[in-house]
Amino acid sequence: MKKWIGWTALATILVAVVTNFIMVMAIPYDIMDETMNKKFGALPRNMVFHGQLKTAEDRSVVRPSPDLLYSILLYDVSKNPIRITAKVPESYWSVSFFASNSDNFFVINNQQAESNPVELLLVGKDKPHPDAGNARVVVAPSERGIVLFRLFITDVQALPELAKIQKQAFCKED
């Protein structure tokens, strides 16, 4: 009897460890999926949506920064690559790419931008892509994910001018 209890306990621990690991592995995918399909589900894919100043009413993403103007792009490169063009301000600006598991697989900031406006071509992994031209090629590890633009609000008076720059970011399918 004791032997059976021992084996059952051991099997329980093994099942618990495997279940725990699977659950934990699934958390980032679930949260990204919820963010893309529920919180921002109404947004069309491959279009840049420009947000306003973050306030307490905003419940889209936890722990937002109220010092930044955010723009978001839900990418889908399952069919075609996308070309992203953005005006780069002098103050801090970055565009960061997140895979479906929430990894930040690429980021470029205002100091690293080779041109102004900057041009990026996002292509699916192992997918053919057209001539990039002046654009920097970024390979997406997952077909769907999120691109986030951040623009530092240097001071409130500069907000209208910064908002104009923010709105000069756009995306089109290649």
Added chain:
Amino acid sequence: MAKPIKFLIAAVVALVLGVGIGYVTASPLVDLIFVSKAVKNGPWMTNLDIGSQQAGPYLRAAIARHGLLALTKSEAVYFSAYSDSDGQPLRGSCDYAIECEDMDAEWWSITVYGKDNFLIPNPQNIYSCNGNSLVRDADGMFRIHLSATPKEVNWLPSGNEESLSLTLRLYKAGNALLNDPAAAQLPRITKVKCQ
């Protein structure tokens, strides 16, 4: 009892209990591992693998839950504080002084959040202070007042939140900070009074 029946019962018990334990412990374990692997600096903690493709499954899960779409350390370093410099939990019913000098970054900000990880509602819509917007004292220090009641300068409203937390964001942090975040000069959080 016949052996096959014993085996079947044992397998069902192990499966049901194991799945249950694995499911229930997933979230607490993620938080526990996140805290245990964090770099500590006074009341502040961070993890330089945030956002990175090198982050393990437990850290990745923790970041997705508490700081989705966070940048990698080359772009930003995020420190969080849930307690003051004496180790006491941050509470909305207390006033705090946050004191710091210039920090080793292109720009930095301190944001206060409620228990739900969202910004705290207040009529003035003030949620953060950054190095550009703060008024410096005569001695060159920044002194931020984290309190429910308004202050004339450098006020960070804490609302009526039961518990608070702070995020210090350092964009384009310097190499000294990236190499040794535990030794960096970070803001001191001192409790002034409680209601």
